[in-house]
Amino acid sequence: MKKNTFSTKGLTKVYGEGRSAVHALRGVDLDIPEGEIVVLLGPSGSGKSTLLNIIGGLDRATEGDAFFQDQNLSEMTDKQLTRYRRDHVGFVFQFYNLMPSLTAHENVELVTEIARDPMDPDEALAMVGLRERVDHFPAQLSGGEQQRVAIARAVAKNPTVLFCDEPTGALDSTTGRAVLNVLKDVNEKLGATVLIVTHAASQAAMADRVIHFADGAIREVVVNKKKLTPEEIDW
Numbered sequence: 001m002k003k004n005t006f007s008t009k010g011l012t013k014v015y016g017e018g019r020s021a022v023h024a025l026r027g028v029d030l031d032i033p034e035g036e037i038v039v040l041l042g043p044s045g046s047g048k049s050t051l052l053n054i055i056g057g058l059d060r061a062t063e064g065d066a067f068f069q070d071q072n073l074s075e076m077t078d079k080q081l082t083r084y085r086r087d088h089v090g091f092v093f094q095f096y097n098l099m100p101s102l103t104a105h106e107n108v109e110l111v112t113e114i115a116r117d118p119m120d121p122d123e124a125l126a127m128v129g130l131r132e133r134v135d136h137f138p139a140q141l142s143g144g145e146q147q148r149v150a151i152a153r154a155v156a157k158n159p160t161v162l163f164c165d166e167p168t169g170a171l172d173s174t175t176g177r178a179v180l181n182v183l184k185d186v187n188e189k190l191g192a193t194v195l196i197v198t199h200a201a202s203q204a205a206m207a208d209r210v211i212h213f214a215d216g217a218i219r220e221v222v223v224n225k226k227k228l229t230p231e232e233i234d235w
């Protein structure tokens, strides 16, 4: 049986208190097996980013436990959480978050300089199809190319897990498919567990497992027997 990269028990998050309290997660029990592509779907405000932030070590739960392999993130000190993020987690966001004054190579190098077991920045950029663009600045690259630099930056540290929050949200279908193909490659070639949060329900067809979220809770988990390639999914 596959081990879990993540499991959560009764994970609860409340922002604020009293009358203004927002219950973003209401006791989430979840298992994410290692090496899977998992798509998290749900309406705006249902708690997807909150879950991602907690299991990604960026935020803490109000109650409950979140395990990364056999380590309880809820019991870690801030220093241990930083170490966990640095060693194991790659993040990809909708709006790339690249440094405009640095080249593609330098943007990736920012991460590899502090990582435990990094790839060569140019190797990571070659993996996302940007071998010829390593010396370009973000403003000289298209949206899809910038997102691929962001993915190269996230994978160059050899992460155990890659978190992607709306990675294709700002992209057209052709470019979006190219980006999903890169995520699929990262999963297959590096064995990283890939967690994608999206509003695009059709992207669920490329996942091993689809988690449907509503109102801070899991409504349904679907395991896909057959996965589609990014080229095969509707947009």
Ligand SMILES: Nc1ncnc2c1ncn2[C@@H]1O[C@H](COP(=O)(O)OP(=O)(O)OP(=O)(O)O)[C@@H](O)[C@H]1O
Pocket: 015, 016, 022, 023, 024, 042, 043, 044, 045, 046, 047, 048, 049, 050, 051
């Ligand atoms: N820092 C915060 N302070 C107060 N409330 C917050 C905070 N962050 C999120 N929330 C609230 O928690 C709930 C869940 O938000 P979250 O961002 O996790 O949802 P989401 O499913 O990721 O939404 P979207 O798809 O729009 O990104 C929402 O009601 C949101 O307004």
